[in-house]
Amino acid sequence: MTADASRGAQAPPELVQLLTPEGERVEHPDYDIDLTPEEVRGLYRDLVMIRRVDLEAVALQRQGELGIWASLLGQEAAQIGSGRALTEADMAFPTYREHGVAWCRGVDPLNLLGLFRGVNHGGWDPAEHNFHLYTIVIGSQTLHAVGYAMGIQRDGAVGEDGAATIVYFGDGATSQGDVNESFIWASVFNAPVVFFCQNNQWAISEPLEKQSRIPLYRRASGFGFPGIRVDGNDVFACLAVTRQALKNAREGQGPTLIEAFTYRMGAHTTSDDPTRYRVQDELEAWKLKDPIERVRAYLFKNQLADQAFFDKIDAEADELGRDVRRRCLEMPDPEPLEIFDHVYTEPHRLMDEERARFAAYLAGFESEESSR
Amino acid sequence: MTTLTLAKALNEGMRKAMEDDSKVLVMGEDVGKLGGVFRVTDGLQKDFGEDRVIDTPLAESGIIGTAIGLALRGYRPVCEIQFDGFVFPAADQIITQLAKMPLRSLGAIRLPVVVRIPCGGGIGAVEHHSESPEAYFTHTAGLRVVACSNPADAYTMIQQAIRCDDPVVFFEPKRRYWDKAEVDTSLGGGDWPAFDEARVVRPGADITLLAYGPMVKTCLEAATAAEEDGRSVEVVDLRSLNPLDMPAVAESVRRTGRCVVVHEAPVFSGYGAELAARITEECFYSLEAPVLRVGGPSTPYPPSRLEEHYLPDLDRVLDAVDRSFAF
Structure with missing residues (x-):
């Protein structure tokens, strides 16, 4: 393995992990999660369904039905885990790749396709799902999330029954001024916001080393709030860590930076060619840490699901894929x-x-x- | 009627808006305890508290970005950008987010955010403190851009800007902050001039001067001086730059047949170019002379010892009037 290929593929010691790539439950001193079998099966279904939507969207792009698509392949656990940690009152601010979070918030996957097909710039009402529109300029939404959180404070919607915001961004965005300004604002106003950074190792062609000399989660300490690195391919850990951070935010303990350590298994977008800048070995190493396979292994080993269950989910996912395709093709051009x-x-x-x-x-x- | 400076009129207007609507917030650098470097927000934090009058970190993008978030939560933030030249760190949030998010949402989102910008020169300031960046914003669809020129308009227009459901970039002529005039604070919104209407501030028959913000006063002085030469000069205060009240502009120019546009910003690619083009398109057969423009040279704003040469003054306006009549 080349030095490049090993980069990021070794799990750093400080990573919060509750489910190993082999599907073994492990303990963590600070984080635990108590999920019913039904809930685990639900998470598995979420992961499979959104990967299927993503796959269909890539195919639709290849066939000329979408202008471009930003695949979430490999990042399903980070998005489903954090997305399922949100309460109805919480507000999420995505980038343009948060298809899994959108799924958790109840946004019709078809509506995600509109901007990629070019029929609109964003096709849903953010207030309806407490899921903001996709933001394409890198990092802009972090400030919107903090402002929204300041509004929550002013509404008095704090405490156990209150609300928090979560904002998504990538490793590349951490170099943006807006992201750093949002850290400052969240810190000095003690805003109820969770910064959820999916470090997928690549900002188009630029590896993390072009953005930071230190692990990203450690940036938080300089701004005066906690930072945590979680295994971004572990849906249990992402759920547990995000749930705790949101709880802290609601209860007046201010912001948290979560760095979900994951990997962009596909291209940046369908316009990108990752073979120009990264080696196949790296991808192969990360395939062994696939976010879906480990949940499947966990369910299987613990006899929480049988083959019929997996077949049923696969069939449901295929049906969703077909449905999304059919409705995408029917989407009218605007006048x-x-x-x-x-x-x-x-x-x-x-x-x-x-x-x-x-x-x-x-x-x-x-x-x-x-x-x- | 009460006599107010332009700064105080803005202050009173904001105070009224905050009393009328608990969702109105004021935010910016030094707007709280200090009351703003020009004291436009003086006393507001004392009376409305730190939750509604927010001293922000020194980050302009942060001010606009968080104001957008607050607006998404139902608030109506009034942001102060301390000086014109400091708006550029916020330009990304203003142009890519504030201006475009309502359309992105297909109308689901409204962003009633006001961006107050003290603008223009004439106060002997250092670099970045005397600029006129209005054309950057009039060129950005999704923003309304207005400029007040006098205390009475300052009082009403700031309230109209706050009530408006669209984002508004609100230019304040900083060298006129201390100008005093009578303001009728007893009138309700229904009696105010419409937010997007220009106003003839001095009627005349021979030539139209189009101005906004700080140059309105200069044009009024020029009109008075021209009267001594027997020329009847009409002065139109545009007030709203986007949308432009073109019917009012065209009505005036068709009547006078001559037009000079006056602004502090550089003439090249300035707002006056839009006016000249539109007037040519709509009033071609009424024009006795080409539309002339008076403004700053196409240079950065100069050091303050040179600003009197940069800024259009009475003589430069009268010179343009003469050139118009020479055609």
Whole structure:
């Protein structure tokens, strides 16, 4: 194995892990989780379903039905674990890759495809699911999450029944000014926010060494709040650690940075070619830590699920994939004049003027057609 | 009627808005105990508390980014950017997020955020403290951009900006902060001029001067001086830059047949270029002369000992008026 290939593949000692890649439950002195068999099967289903949606989306892109897609392959446990830690009142702020969190928040997977197909820039009401729109500019959403958390404080929605925010970002984003500013704001205002960094080792082609000389979770200490590194491919650990951090936030203990140590098994997006910058051995090493396989092994070994269960989930996932595909193909293109919709909330005379002029221009073609 | 400086009128307007709506917040650098470096937020923290008047870390992107988050939670933040030249660290949040998020949500999200920016020169300041960045923001769809020029407008327009469900970039002419005028604080919103309407502040028959913010006063002085030469000069205060009240502009220019646009910002690619182009398109057959522009040279704002040469003044405006009549 080359030095490059071993990078990131060895589990660092400080990593919180509750389920090994082989599917063995392990104890951690600070974190534990007590899941019913039903809950474990539920997590397994989540993982499989969202991987299937992702696979379908990649295929749709390859067939020209999506302009681009950002695959979550390999990051399912980080997203499902943290996503299932949220209460209904909590608010999540995603990047553009949080398909698993969207799934947990009840967003129809079809709605995720809209911006990748190019029919809109984001097709759901954030308030309906307490799941904000995808943010494409790296790290911008961290400040929105902190501001939202400051609103929670001002609403008095704190304490056990209160709310917290969670914000997702990647290893590359930790170099952004906005992310660092959001750390400062969260710290000085003691905002109820959880910073969930999925360190998937690669910011397109740039390895983590281009972003940081220290492990990312240790950045938090400089800002004055705790940082924890969790096995991002371990759905149990991600759930336990995020649940605790959200609880702390709600109860007035301020922010936490969680670094979910994971791996982007696919390309950055469907436009990317990772063979140009990383070696196959590295991917192979991470495949052995697959986030779904270890839950499957755990369920199987502990006789919490039988083959019929796995078959049923696979069939359900295939059905979801087919459904997403069918509805993606049926997604209508927007009307040309929709360009002018929602730019402003209140009446705006420039929009009215330009819409009217463009409508007249388009109508000119119609009358030309009809006069032929 | 009460006599107020422009700064105090803004202060009173914000105070009224905060009394009317508990969701209105004020946030920025030094806005709390100090009351802002220009004292525009003086006394607000004392009366409304630290939760509603927030002294922020010194991070402009953070101010706008967290204001967006607060707005998503139902608040109406009024952000102070301490000086015009400091808005650029926040430009990313303003342009990529604040301006575009409502559309991104297909209308599900409203972001009633006000970005107050003291703008323009004339106070003998160091670099980055005298700029006129309005064109960057008028060019950004999704933002409303307004500029007040006098205490009465300051009082009403800041309240209209806060009530507006769209994000508003609110330019305040910092060298006019200490100008005093009568303000009728007893009038309700229904009696105020519309937020997006220009106003003829001095009627005239021979030529139209278009200005906003700090240059309105300069143009009024020029109009008074021109009267001595027998020229009847109309001055239009645009007030709203985006949207532009083009019907009011066109009405004036068609009547006078001549137009000079005046702003402090560099002329090249400035807001005046948009005005000149639109007037040419809409008033072509009424024009006796090309639309002329008066503004800063295409240079960075100079050291303060040179700013009197950079800033349009009465003579530069009158020179343009003369050139217009020379056609």
